[in-house]
Amino acid sequence: MRKGLKITLTLTLIAVLSGAILAEVYKVTIEDIKVNQKKEIEKAIFSVLPGTKEYKKEARGTRELFKCFDDKAELRGIAFVAEGIGYQDIIKVVVGVDSGLSKITGIRVIAHNETPGLGAKISEGWFEEQFKGLSAAIKLDLVKGKPDKENQIQAITGATISSQALVDIINKEVKDIKKYEAGNCD
Amino acid sequence: MIRELVLVFVAAVLVNNFVLKYFLGICPFLGVSDNLHSAVSMGFATTFVMSITAPVAWCIKHFVLDKLGLPFLEYVCFIIVIASLVQFVEMVIKKFYPALHQAMGIYLPLITTNCAILFMALQLVLREYSLLRSIVFGFGSGLGFTLAITIMAGIREEIEFCDVPRCLKGPGITLIIAGLLALIFVGLGGLIKVN
């Protein structure tokens, strides 16, 4: 029985020690991680809705909504976090719409697990630039070659699934927001 | 509901193949795949072990980690419970069912250093799968692993008779064949879009 005791004792000792160390490390790093996440969203909001000075967080069903105000405290627009399935994993993107919900002021991909170097290009500037200024009224669609019509986005070569996924997420989200805002337009 | 489970299953086997897309289980993939029989039994044992791990991982996450709010213990809890649990199950099978142990049990300890199993456990937690979907995901991923390893074993049995350049013998040529297989599986990429 002594051997059994020794086994259990060692395992428990190591486990308790590791539990303590991890709790301490977690406590030290959790603030930084939260700051990073907050900074990420803030950076996205400011890049999506330029000229926003401060923002107010509002709950919208399960997801959050950020009402953004400029220095003269007027409503500049609404930013919200949209989520959807990409080629490999979940894509999180912050979408900015102007106050009248008519134009997309810009998008910023904040989290994705797409293939590095390929699908990951959706978070590169030039791809996100294409969405700026497009009308939020009609559906966006993806085009392989050069976009000619107004609401068309050029797909990334070799990563059509990721590009298509991003376009679908934004289409769905913009529709939801419009329904939600129309419902209780304050 | 059933349709979704089938989609998850097919996605796990073909589209998100664990070996050829997520590069998991490469150590056994390079080592075991020179004869068909051991490859198939290794594959099914992995599937068997993954199907056990999926519900266990789901339960650990939902009943222990979420309830007590200890997200940082995720890796440690998963790996220690799964490794010890399987070691125990293996001993039980070895003691009471020697016949079954000969066929299946000998592969149980495989769990300790198999990236596929830990990756699968962490993924089903990250994507917040329901219990049933986790089991299907685990089972499907295991089958995907078996599929890849069996195809490779078949090819490598033929390779014995080919004139492989000396510097590529063994693991080198296996990696190149795996590259070509991965190319084929990339073709299945857009088959199903499911979380």
Place this chain on the structure above:
Amino acid sequence: MRQAIVTKTPVILKDFTKGLWQENPVFRLLIGMCPTLAVTSQAQNGLAMGLATSFTLIASSIVVSIFRKLIPKEVRIPSYILIIATFVTIVSLYLQAKFPDISKNLGPYIPLIIVNCLILGRQEVFASKNPTHRAAADALGMGLGFTISLAALGMVRELLGSGTIFSFKVLGDGFRPWIIMLTPPGAFLSLGLMLGMINIIDRFLKTKKGFFPKFDAKKGRT
């Protein structure tokens, strides 16, 4: 103990250099392949993964070799895994806090360091049988060898895949990047070919005779 000191220095040196070439984990021992293929589509990710793995390897080797006499034989694998998992969680939390973008790039492959055959293998084969200083030297050598191999593979794949190294534009605009190098097939192919090249170099270093084996009509290839 007196006698050991005299012969110690060369042994440590041998332990250290062994990991760099003769027992290079990626190209000679061929273990720890999962992260090698997965994150080396960019040199920076490969380097970060190499460093994270080396830190875990060195830290757990030291801890395991300190407690090697206390851990009973029956539960040595679960205990080693527990120690390694603790260090990997520390690395993961540290990366999320200090380097959020690297943590995002490496993503799901950081926890896989726990089940990396390299680390558990070294604990079992070396760290649990040798004094701490030798275990640390061996871990350092292995870690460095692993990092160099990952960085090298990362550079090759990034150079061919997107024409840059550590995201500095190297190949001019005329170069059409080989997208395949960034996808899974590219990973397998480039590693396989690099393995072949390393074998050729190794044979060349060993034989020093001819680069290509002389073809002997009677016996076939010598």
Place this chain on the structure above:
Amino acid sequence: MEKTLLSMAVMGGLAALLGIILSAAYSKLKVEEDPGVEEITELLPGVNCGACGFASCEEFARRLAKKETDIEKCRITFRNKETVQKIEEALNR
């Protein structure tokens, strides 16, 4: 401080439970393995990584004893001179 204690308690409890299960299993479920194979299993890393083509080092040891495979296949130890030499001794005994 409370989170640390909680995490220590959870880990400690879990490990104790597993320790008891494993130690009970070790004593009760001991299956006589022929000593030769057991000796080789001790020498092998016991990491069960599958790189040798068999899912566990125990199985690899059994195959080694039956001369169905060679030590070269275990990529973790085949470069380690002392272990390989010890295994060879155990084999031809």
